[in-house]
Amino acid sequence: MDIHIDLKAGRGLRDEIYRQLRAAILEERLRPGEALPPTRELAQRLSVSRNTVSAAYDRLGAEGFLTTKTGAGTFVRRGSARPSPPSPSGMALNPVPVWDEVPELPRRFAVHPAYDFRAGAPDVTHFPFDTWRRLVTEQLRGSRAEVLTYGDPRGHAGLREAIARQIGLSRDIRARPEDVLVTNGSQQAIDLAARVLLQPGDRVAVEDPGYPPPRHLFTTLGARPVPVPVDEEGLRVDAIPDDCRLVYVSPSHQFPLGTAMSLARRLELIAWADRRDAAIVEDDYDSEFRYTGRPLEPLHSLDTTGRVLYVGSFSKVLLPALRLGFLVAPPNLHKALGKARSLTDWHAPTVEQAALARFMEEGGFTRHVRKMRREYQARHETVSRIVRRDFADHLTLVPSTAGLHLTARSRVPSRPIVQAARRTGVWLYSLGDFTAKRDALAGLVFGFGAIPLGKIEPGLARLRDVFDVQG
Numbered sequence: 451m452d453i454h455i456d457l458k459a460g461r462g463l464r465d466e467i468y469r470q471l472r473a474a475i476l477e478e479r480l481r482p483g484e485a486l487p488p489t490r491e492l493a494q495r496l497s498v499s500r501n502t503v504s505a506a507y508d509r510l511g512a513e514g515f516l517t518t519k520t521g522a523g524t525f526v527r528r529g530s531a532r533p534s535p536p537s538p539s540g541m542a543l544n545p546v547p548v549w550d551e552v553p554e555l556p557r558r559f560a561v562h563p564a565y566d567f568r569a570g571a572p573d574v575t576h577f578p579f580d581t582w583r584r585l586v587t588e589q590l591r592g593s594r595a596e597v598l599t600y601g602d603p604r605g606h607a608g609l610r611e612a613i614a615r616q617i618g619l620s621r622d623i624r625a626r627p628e629d630v631l632v633t634n635g636s637q638q639a640i641d642l643a644a645r646v647l648l649q650p651g652d653r654v655a656v657e658d659p660g661y662p663p664p665r666h667l668f669t670t671l672g673a674r675p676v677p678v679p680v681d682e683e684g685l686r687v688d689a690i691p692d693d694c695r696l697v698y699v700s701p702s703h704q705f706p707l708g709t710a711m712s713l714a715r716r717l718e719l720i721a722w723a724d725r726r727d728a729a730i731v732e733d734d735y736d737s738e739f740r741y742t743g744r745p746l747e748p749l750h751s752l753d754t755t756g757r758v759l760y761v762g763s764f765s766k767v768l769l770p771a772l773r774l775g776f777l778v779a780p781p782n783l784h785k786a787l788g789k790a791r792s793l794t795d796w797h798a799p800t801v802e803q804a805a806l807a808r809f810m811e812e813g814g815f816t817r818h819v820r821k822m823r824r825e826y827q828a829r830h831e832t833v834s835r836i837v838r839r840d841f842a843d844h845l846t847l848v849p850s851t852a853g854l855h856l857t858a859r860s861r862v863p864s865r866p867i868v869q870a871a872r873r874t875g876v877w878l879y880s881l882g883d884f885t886a887k888r889d890a891l892a893g894l895v896f897g898f899g900a901i902p903l904g905k906i907e908p909g910l911a912r913l914r915d916v917f918d919v920q921g
Contacts, residue, residue: 453471453474453480453486453487453492455467455470455471455492455496456470457496457498463496463498463502464502464505464506464509465506467492467496467498467502467503467506468506468509468510471486471506471510471515472510472513472515475510475515475526480526481526482526482527482528482529483525483526483528484525484526485522485523485524485525486507486516486523486524486525486526488523488524489503489504489507489524507524511524514527515527548669548670548672549670551666551669552666552669552670553662553666561877563872563875563876563877564875564876564905564909565875565876565877565901565905565908565909565912565913566877566897566900566901567876567877567878567896567897567898567901567909568877568878568879568897568900569705569706569854569855569878569879569895569896569897569899570766570854570855570897570899571770571854571897571899571900572765572766572767572768572769572770572822572854572899572900573822573825573826573899573900573902574769574770576818576821576822576825577768577769577818578814578818581809581814582805582809585805585808585809586801586802586805588805588808589801589804589805589808590801596800596804597800597801597804598800598801599800600796600797601796601797601800601803602797603788603791603792603796603797604628604630604631604632604784604787604788604791604797605630605631605632605633605776605797605798605803606632606800606803606804606807607627608803608804608807608808608811609632609803609804609806609807609810610627610628610630610631610632610776611627611807612806612807612810612811613627613630613632613762613776613810614626614627614629614630615810616810616815616816617760617762617778620738621734621737621745621748621751622747622748622751623748623750623751623760623778624751625750625760625778628781628784629778629779629780629781629784630776630777630778631776631777631778631779631784631787631788631791632774632775632776632797632798632803633774633775633776633777633791633798634773634774634775634795634798635763635765635773635774635775636733636735636761636762636763636765636775637663637664637667637775638775638794639761639762639763639775639776639777640664640667640698640731640733640761641667641671641794642777642787642790642791642794643696643729643731643759643761643777643779643787644667644668644671644673644696644731645671645790646783646786646787646790647695647696647729647783648668648671648672648673648695648696649672650671650672650673651672651673651674652672652673652674652694652695652696653673653674653675653676653691653693653694653695654668654673654674654675654676654694654695654696654697654698655675655676655678655685655690655691655694655696655697655698656668656675656676656677656678656698656886657677657678657680657685657698657699657700657704657705658677658678658679658680658885658886658890659680659706659707659881659884659885659890659891660677660680660698660700660704660705660706660884661700661705661706661733661884662883662884664698664731664733665677665698665886668698673695673696676690676691676694677885677886678690680704680707680709682709683709683711683712683714683715684699684701684704684709684710684711684712684715684716685697685699685701685704685711685715685719687715687718687719687722690722692726693726694726694728695728695729696728696729696730696731697719697723697728697729697730697731698731698733699711699719699730699731699732699733699749700732700733700734700735701716701719701732701734701746701748701749702734702737702745702746702748702852703735703736703737703850703852703853705733705735705884706855706857706879706881706884706895707848707850707857708848708849708850708852708853708855708856708857709848709849709850710745710746710851710852711746712746713746713747716746716747716749716752717752719749720749720752720753720757720758723757723758724755724757728757729757729758729759730749730753730757730758730759731758731759731761732748732749732750732758732759732760732761733761734748734760734761734762735761735762735763735766736766736767736852736853736854737852737853738766738767738819738823739819739822739823739826739827739852739853739854740823740851740852741823741826741827741830741831741851741852742851743851745852748760750778756780756781756782757780759777759778759779759780759783760777760778760779761775761776761777761778762775762776762778763775763776764806766854766899767815767818767819767822768806768815768818772802772806773798774798774802774803774806825903826854826898826899828903829898829899829901829903829906830856830898832898832903832906832907833856833896833898833906833910834847834856836906836907836910837856837858837896837910840910840911840914841858841910841914841917843861844860844861844862844917845858845859845860845861845893845894846858846859846861848893854897854898854899855895855896855897855898855899856895856896856898857881857893857894857895857896858893858894858896859881859891859892859893860881860892860893860894861892862892862920863889863892864880864881864882864889864892864893864894865880865882865889866920867880867894867913867916867917867920868880868894870916870919870920871912871913871916874912874915874916875912876909876912876913876916878894878895878896878897878913879894879895879897880892880893880894880895881893881894881895883895
């Protein structure tokens, strides 16, 4: 065991060795049964006499901390550790006050309820694990120097090319590989956009109701989020303050209402950004799953002046644990974004990036999306049918034709319903979880990505019982 002992000038050497070894034993940095270095070895390492070390060992032995075995050495006696003393209440360091405004770390997916209607979770049981295992193995067996060393902060070249091609075909996003930056999920993409575009004190427009993490993220970066209401056509552009420097929006499938921003509203938002010299971050988090109708043009496709940054994620489409997303940005931001990416965590895991590039090139990504679109459409239709049939006296569905969740406005307070439902094993969210002022709106958000088709009806039947009990 290599033990670090700091011998400070002006202190007794024997007492200092004793004190530091004793502290290591009490705090279980030296565990019961572990061997200490021989006295001669430790004396040489500390440049002290062997007698000095022996005297410290003898004192520790006399106090019951050490035991000596002839021919084997000196060991920490079992049962010698003590409970750690309580931490003092007044520590020297404290976080800056802005972190008091951020909620506790999310623990919602540590729970595994019987009926899981939580939004934001896809069905991982249908993921092609055998294919993915083969692709990862190929990368590890192949050009190891390429995938096992530090990579390009902007992302794996093959993956950037595959992403540019995929979104060009599926979403009409005209992007070159050099416009694509690979990130650790969509949250990092939003973080990087904010870092290169905002200064402390800048105001940022966010949807209300909306996805909470970006709002908290902007706050921690020193920006000032401004909640902007959402109606049946999407974000209310006429309610955006004139001095906002950035607008965060989810136009294809607004979170959490699920509506799509109308074409007129999209054009209005882009015109507003042009007039105000502002940026738009377009979060297109689950638009791959559209069940009816023709998708509207992304804001990025309508943008002619380079004001829209397009954010995508593979968490909802493939696996949340994959933690891969991307950001499509105009050329004048490429250098700054690359620098910001390298300063945060350098790059995403190279093996997974290379495997995903091959998965997309071989057509596995497209096949998986098509398969899951059919699966999710059946769940979407089942939730819609049952809510309209069995909850018409309390809930009104918000029209939605895409994504992995449905939202219903409620005629009764939704927080008590959610709390009571969770006690029966039915987990879902209240619409009020996503408003700037908690519980400003009453409603329920039904995620259907993680719940099997066969469990939807009995889960909603249990929820109906909760409504009946609540009155």
